[in-house]
Amino acid sequence: MAMLITGGAGFIGSNFVHYMLQHHPEHPIVNFDALTYAGNLESLRDIEDHPSYRFVKGDITNPDDVERAMQLGVDIILNFAAESHVDRSIMDPGVFAKTNVLGTQVLLDAARRHGVKKYLQVSTDEVYGTLSPSDPAFTEQTPLAPNSPYSASKAGADLMVRAYHETFGLPVNITRCSNNYGPYHFPEKLFPLMILNALEDKPLPVYGDGLQVRDWLHVSDHCRGIYLVAEKGVPGEVYNIGGNNERANIDVVKTILQILGKPESLIQHVKDRPGHDRRYAIDATKIRRELGWEPKYTFDTGILETVTWYLANEKWWSAVRSGSYMEYYEAQYKDRVKA
Ligand code: NAD
Ligand code: DAU
Numbered sequence: 001m002a003m004l005i006t007g008g009a010g011f012i013g014s015n016f017v018h019y020m021l022q023h024h025p026e027h028p029i030v031n032f033d034a035l036t037y038a039g040n041l042e043s044l045r046d047i048e049d050h051p052s053y054r055f056v057k058g059d060i061t062n063p064d065d066v067e068r069a070m071q072l073g074v075d076i077i078l079n080f081a082a083e084s085h086v087d088r089s090i091m092d093p094g095v096f097a098k099t100n101v102l103g104t105q106v107l108l109d110a111a112r113r114h115g116v117k118k119y120l121q122v123s124t125d126e127v128y129g130t131l132s133p134s135d136p137a138f139t140e141q142t143p144l145a146p147n148s149p150y151s152a153s154k155a156g157a158d159l160m161v162r163a164y165h166e167t168f169g170l171p172v173n174i175t176r177c178s179n180n181y182g183p184y185h186f187p188e189k190l191f192p193l194m195i196l197n198a199l200e201d202k203p204l205p206v207y208g209d210g211l212q213v214r215d216w217l218h219v220s221d222h223c224r225g226i227y228l229v230a231e232k233g234v235p236g237e238v239y240n241i242g243g244n245n246e247r248a249n250i251d252v253v254k255t256i257l258q259i260l261g262k263p264e265s266l267i268q269h270v271k272d273r274p275g276h277d278r279r280y281a282i283d284a285t286k287i288r289r290e291l292g293w294e295p296k297y298t299f300d301t302g303i304l305e306t307v308t309w310y311l312a313n314e315k316w317w318s319a320v321r322s323g324s325y326m327e328y329y330e331a332q333y334k335d336r337v338k339a
Helices: 011-023 041-047 063-070 086-091 094-113 149-169 190-200 219-232 248-259 283-291 301-311 314-318 324-333
Strands: 003-006 027-033 051-056 075-078 118-124 172-177 203-206 213-215 238-240 246-248 267-270
Touching: 003 011, 011 027, 011 041, 011 219, 027 063, 041 051, 051 238, 063 094, 075 172, 075 219, 086 149, 086 324, 094 118, 094 149, 094 248, 118 219, 118 324, 149 172, 190 203, 190 238, 190 248, 203 248, 213 248, 219 238, 219 283, 246 248, 248 267, 248 301, 283 301, 301 314
Parallel strands: 003 027, 003 075, 027 051, 075 118, 118 172, 172 238, 203 267
Antiparallel strands: 213 246
């Protein structure tokens, strides 16, 4: 089964490429990525010469680029490519609508044209909106109620995927996963940002009271779930993926400080994110029961391993944080005065 993996130079995409080449090298892979600020071929340096792997630079919103990749022979499309950071979607929503909605529709057209065996959309729990502390976790039946430009664009993409199944009979699946953490995570996101700031004794900017809750899953558990859905998911179905690891942000930050032996005085409560979702929690009963998926990591083993990875991979993250990242950091945090 030849796979087109879009966004394979990003955080989850690059972990998925590694996962596939390690566990299922029989599937030829084309990694199709525009190499935006979030795409990094250094994350794939160790496998770039693997006989089952090939990289094609291209933009999912450009039908000609996509067609060029499809000509290589594709049985399954897995769409990881997206603008993925909520804070950036608040600064500049337009590119989120373009990449996440239009890009998905361009890929769906290519999938139809070439009669692929499966189109898998990597989506997010954020499309369900937010939960109060007493609400039950999101199931696949929870209505979509996105609150940020990012999550609205992901919900729009999900609806387009659904429509191509209903209207054209395209064999699709959608996976909706909770927050990932692990290696090759771009340092604009909570986990790597806090690890790297703590290592350098810089303030750790916690939004608002820090009591917002996320449901953390190690990225390799997510990748295994995606592969299972691609292989065995019933066409037209949505599968939630999550590990029952709800944690308040402030507790995640304190755990990172503890592992690194750094003081809690580094924590700085700053102005909250507008429209900040209070709590996410995933009910993953369906994928567990129907496809036999189980997470392998506990939060304690995963967080320790992740902090250790950043300690061992300074070359990777120091290159990522040069240049335009520092400009983004300055623009994002300069007005977030102490709360
Ligand atoms: P990321 O931002 O790290 O990577 C996105 C990748 O997509 C980059 O390599 C980038 O170059 C590429 N890309 C962006 N625009 C493109 C375009 N127009 N054409 C081709 N490539 C393009 O994102 P991530 O965290 O790895 O997320 C991957 C997917 O998983 C996204 O769809 C995201 O919505 C979803 N998701 C993420 C999480 C999470 O916790 N990170 C959780 C659930 C779902
Ligand atoms: O739930 C899945 C989603 O998880 C994915 O769809 C998104 O692509 C991914 O970015 C992630 O979204 P979040 O907004 O939850 O992740 P982020 O790492 O940006 O923030 C996690 C929490 O930490 C959130 O409540 C905001 C808070 N935060 C984040 C940053 C960057 C802070 O308190 N301070 C920060 O500096």
